Amino acid sequence: MAGDDLNTVDALIAHYAAGILPEPARVLVAAHLEIQAVNRPKLLAFETLAGDLLEKIEPAPMASRESRLEEIFLSKVDTSQRAERPARPKNALLPPSLRDFVGFEAEDIPWKTKLPGFKEYIVGDFDGFEVSFFWIRPGRAVPAHTHKGCEFSLVLDGAFQDARGRYGPGDISVADDSVDHRPIAENDRPCIGFAVVDAPLKLTGSLRQMIGDLIG
Template sequence: MKGAQLDTVDALMAQYAAGMLPEPMRVLVSSHLELQPQQRGKVAAYEALAGDMLLSAPPVALDDADAALARIFAAEAPSAQARPLPEDPLFPAALREFIGFGSGEVPWRRKLPGFKEHMIGKIDDCEVSLFWIRPGRKIPAHTHEGMEISLVLCGAFRDGRGRFARGDISIADDSVEHRPVAEDEAPCIGLSIVDAPLRFTGSIRQFLGDLIG
């Protein structure tokens, strides 16, 4: 994601419409669109713009077109025996298809008091994980060595930039220093994609206080 100019949700939507996102990011945006279908109009506008740009572009060489078609036909077709996963109260269908299970089956691991995580893995140079934050829990203040893009699936959190609730996307990079706090009503559960480690920035006293909080 480094250098991909994904500093705003609009930029993310534009690259989604253009088919330029790595697979974890595509799944995140697809899940966002399931939870906030009013955003689909924005994606449709970007797709129309991309179509206009293609129509005005120089003709593609025949050899290039043949190669592109060959790649499409060589792609593995979806299995005819695949069955859709059952409905889920928290996880959108795009996310369930990507990770292969629902919200009631997450093998959480405790990372800090009041904070759990499930590492999905490194995919397309992105570290992909699910997180669970106890209601009222503060995450230690930090910034980012690269980019962190998160989708809230349940509950909400606040930081110095505002409030992020179900279906909202948070984008943070090395220009953002924040201390997310889960709201009191419910755990905050989300999908996180990063391309570099976090860097904690608070004082030692604040950090230790957050660890035991």
């Protein structure tokens, strides 16, 4: 999956509509759409566009065409079911798609402290992506870094800010080797999120800044 093809949330949703996202990224976008219903019409628009493009493709032999139509029909049914799901319960931090993927609730996440004020749980590797949850203490800054590949982060609770803006519940941060940032959790509550990455990050801050982030 080329990072240049997925450097915006719209691009992620378009690939999701086309059914060509790797499973971890598909789950992340599905969870985003469950939290932020405002983007579901955008998904439907991309699906309509994909349908229009399919109609322009030269008809396939009858057997394969019937098979393809069945696949499209089933895909549309699944999408409709996703779009019509009721809002997540107020006491459930993980949206349904994410709960189904990891197999547990937020309160069961076995956090491990990685840095002062920063906890993580690595779910595992799927389709060449490392999947994890992260927890950032209120007001804590994550050391400045860039990425050797792609990183998609979905905020589940709380919020963080970096030079690009603010990311709150349901927002997706898309970062690659063109992004050098230093996320800072807002002061009122921890920032909890779900991350999908295909390569390690690379620290970029000065030693003095990193020490300040670690002991601050």
